[in-house]
Amino acid sequence: MRENPVIAVDAMGGDFGPSVVVPGAINAARLHDLHVLLVGDTSKVETELNKLKLDNVRYDIVHAEEVVHMNEKPSDILRRKKNASIQVACRLVREGAADGVVSAGHSGATVACGMFIMGRLPGVERPALSAIMPTEKDPVVVLDAGANVDCRPYHLFQFGLMGDAFARDLLGYASPRMGLLSIGEEEGKGNSQVKEAYELLKMAHNLNFIGNAEGRDIFTGNVDVVICDGFVGNVTVKTSEGLAMSLVRMLKKVFTSGPLPALGALLAKGAFKRFVRTIDYAEYGGAPLLGLKGLAIVCHGRSNATAMTNAIKMGGTFVRKGTNGRLAETILANEELTRFSRSV
Amino acid sequence: MRENPVIAVDAMGGDFGPSVVVPGAINAARLHDLHVLLVGDTSKVETELNKLKLDNVRYDIVHAEEVVHMNEKPSDILRRKKNASIQVACRLVREGAADGVVSAGHSGATVACGMFIMGRLPGVERPALSAIMPTEKDPVVVLDAGANVDCRPYHLFQFGLMGDAFARDLLGYASPRMGLLSIGEEEGKGNSQVKEAYELLKMAHNLNFIGNAEGRDIFTGNVDVVICDGFVGNVTVKTSEGLAMSLVRMLKKVFTSGPLPALGALLAKGAFKRFVRTIDYAEYGGAPLLGLKGLAIVCHGRSNATAMTNAIKMGGTFVRKGTNGRLAETILANEELTRFSRSV
Numbered sequence: 001m002r003e004n005p006v007i008a009v010d011a012m013g014g015d016f017g018p019s020v021v022v023p024g025a026i027n028a029a030r031l032h033d034l035h036v037l038l039v040g041d042t043s044k045v046e047t048e049l050n051k052l053k054l055d056n057v058r059y060d061i062v063h064a065e066e067v068v069h070m071n072e073k074p075s076d077i078l079r080r081k082k083n084a085s086i087q088v089a090c091r092l093v094r095e096g097a098a099d100g101v102v103s104a105g106h107s108g109a110t111v112a113c114g115m116f117i118m119g120r121l122p123g124v125e126r127p128a129l130s131a132i133m134p135t136e137k138d139p140v141v142v143l144d145a146g147a148n149v150d151c152r153p154y155h156l157f158q159f160g161l162m163g164d165a166f167a168r169d170l171l172g173y174a175s176p177r178m179g180l181l182s183i184g185e186e187e188g189k190g191n192s193q194v195k196e197a198y199e200l201l202k203m204a205h206n207l208n209f210i211g212n213a214e215g216r217d218i219f220t221g222n223v224d225v226v227i228c229d230g231f232v233g234n235v236t237v238k239t240s241e242g243l244a245m246s247l248v249r250m251l252k253k254v255f256t257s258g259p260l261p262a263l264g265a266l267l268a269k270g271a272f273k274r275f276v277r278t279i280d281y282a283e284y285g286g287a288p289l290l291g292l293k294g295l296a297i298v299c300h301g302r303s304n305a306t307a308m309t310n311a312i313k314m315g316g317t318f319v320r321k322g323t324n325g326r327l328a329e330t331i332l333a334n335e336e337l338t339r340f341s342r343s344v
Numbered sequence: 345m346r347e348n349p350v351i352a353v354d355a356m357g358g359d360f361g362p363s364v365v366v367p368g369a370i371n372a373a374r375l376h377d378l379h380v381l382l383v384g385d386t387s388k389v390e391t392e393l394n395k396l397k398l399d400n401v402r403y404d405i406v407h408a409e410e411v412v413h414m415n416e417k418p419s420d421i422l423r424r425k426k427n428a429s430i431q432v433a434c435r436l437v438r439e440g441a442a443d444g445v446v447s448a449g450h451s452g453a454t455v456a457c458g459m460f461i462m463g464r465l466p467g468v469e470r471p472a473l474s475a476i477m478p479t480e481k482d483p484v485v486v487l488d489a490g491a492n493v494d495c496r497p498y499h500l501f502q503f504g505l506m507g508d509a510f511a512r513d514l515l516g517y518a519s520p521r522m523g524l525l526s527i528g529e530e531e532g533k534g535n536s537q538v539k540e541a542y543e544l545l546k547m548a549h550n551l552n553f554i555g556n557a558e559g560r561d562i563f564t565g566n567v568d569v570v571i572c573d574g575f576v577g578n579v580t581v582k583t584s585e586g587l588a589m590s591l592v593r594m595l596k597k598v599f600t601s602g603p604l605p606a607l608g609a610l611l612a613k614g615a616f617k618r619f620v621r622t623i624d625y626a627e628y629g630g631a632p633l634l635g636l637k638g639l640a641i642v643c644h645g646r647s648n649a650t651a652m653t654n655a656i657k658m659g660g661t662f663v664r665k666g667t668n669g670r671l672a673e674t675i676l677a678n679e680e681l682t683r684f685s686r687s688v
Contacts, residue, residue: 215578216589247563260612
């Protein structure tokens with residue numbers, strides 16, 4: 001827990017770089033009473049700062065020489081680009097100068113640097129990327145959304161523990177309903193990995209495990225946390241995003257298919273905009289990588305300034321609530337179960 | 345290839361049973377010049393037949409005593425319910441009295457009876473359920489959609505071969521663009537299963553393999569066949585269906601949120617209905633289980649008569665085109681690659 005969170009922001013990350021990240025960060029610092037460290041090319045960051053009002057905003061620039069390209073391998077970035085903004089930002093957390101990192105850059109690099117530079121909380125086997133998605137009711141958290149592609153049952157189990165802590169603190173759910181993503185509702189449905197994870201989740205301390213969840217349950221809003229391995233989670237999140245975008249495009253086509261629908265669309269324009277905003281993933285800012293000694297939040301490459309502000313705000317809340325403390329506690333409380341599953 | 349296909353229809357299957365299946369089947373027989381065998385409780389089937397015009401329709405009733413319940417295990421149904429309509433229907437195919445089976449009943453039972461009663465085509469390791477889904481352009485086939493939850497790389501490889509044959513014959517694609525579902529576009533992205541399958545698909549004869557496809561690519565219409573294991577496929581298909589339904593519900597809410605949007609909705613009603621029909625999975629009828637000595641088509645439990653008609657029509661086309669011949673050929677042409685992968 002820290003009263004005055006310091007968030008290191010990868011100023012060079014994302015499709016639009018400092019021009020979007022810097023105003024988003026400054027806005028977050030002002031609106032949510034945070035201290036932001038803008039990590040990147042000093043002159044480029046200053047160019048953007050010069051366009052903004054900076055009174056009463058707590059910020060510093062931390063210079064970083066190198067830039068990461070999207071086609072580089074995370075392991076190469078980690079080994080060879082010691083002065084890339086994402087590496088410098090993660091080192092700030094390790095050294096205690098910041099509490100967390102937010103980046104819209106190369107997501108694989110953010111995950112790798114978070115894991116290997118910050119390190120894992122005691123007892124955590126694999127940090128998990130947690131995607132927050134809109135539903136018909138309240139948002140749902142899906143984890144792991146892509147940090148771990150080959151998982152064992154006890155990894156899924158720990159994703160459940162971490163997802164629970166996150167949903168309580170960050171989404172304010174008193175007792176998050178947790179579902180294990182599978183291909184049938186009944187116990188015993190699923191692949192071998194899921195069947196074993198089911199047993200563990202059932203035995204966990206203080207989890208509101210409601211059993212298997214199917215793909216069709218994710219968006220009804222009847223489950224708060226959905227557990228899966230990083231391969232399944234990444235496919236699920238990207239499929240959902242892609243489908244939502246395709247449907248919006250198809251809908252726009254339908255509404256321009258003739259004069260009557262076009263007039264209808266005009267009348268419903270405001271409502272339609274609200275609909276698109278509801279399903280816009282950018283509203284949630286980014287996906288936190290849970291289980292680190294610190295915090296890394298992965299944002300969409302195409303994040304706008306509002307998405308950056310929201311992600312940084314989430315980082316601040318995470319620190320103020322002391323979510324890592326809660327997370328470490330629940331991991332510890334279930335340590336024996338994890339160890340038992342590892343040994344079989 | 346058979347000029348006059350005979351399709352055995354599970355008259356008792358689905359949420360609505362004979363009241364929907366029988367008219368759907370009779371319609372398919374009339375419209376698509378097929379012979380249908382209505383398998384189920386004779387008196388219940390006759391009750392429905394009495395409501396219909398039957399001149400010039402080729403049909404027969406095949407009596408089946410038992411009914412399958414949705415909570416029964418497929419293996420139990422297979423062992424204990426020898427006179428269930430789905431078992432009787434599959435035996436008709438094995439005995440040569442029918443070419444394929446269509447059922448909206450217990451999908452696990454249909455898959456199990458198809459596999460174990462009809463048996464697999466020579467060389468086929470695992471039959472695969474093939475879901476046909478609408479996209480922004482032409483439909484996409486996703487397989488396996490749930491028949492095999494724990495897969496090896498050569499299973500995925502064969503799913504590709506079978507999906508290719510299906511997409512050529514049934515969807516009319518001259519050279520189906522095939523994508524391997526993964527978590528990044530670049531070669532080398534994915535879990536260990538996918539990475540190995542990638543190598544096999546790259547080396548296959550006569551496949552238009554375009555590399556990895558991400559979840560977000562499924563609905564753009566830029567890939568024709570998507571390959572994945574049955575766990576991932578089932579989650580993907582159900583997530584997509586669920587999200588589409590949720591979005592339609594959210595949209596309806598938005599359009600009734602005030603007088604202007606409501607008026608807009610009224611004007612765009614026809615266009616909106618067309619949109620909903622475009623994304624309605626029932627339009628494609630059902631998901632064929634490919635790789636059998638024969639054919640089984642799995643329909644949604646909530647299928648209406650039109651969906652049943654469409655699924656039975658697909659069965660007829662499958663038989664007339666001799667798709668199983670093409671499928672067996674491509675499996676045979678790639679036999680060495682499969683065997684090599686099995687041995688490592």
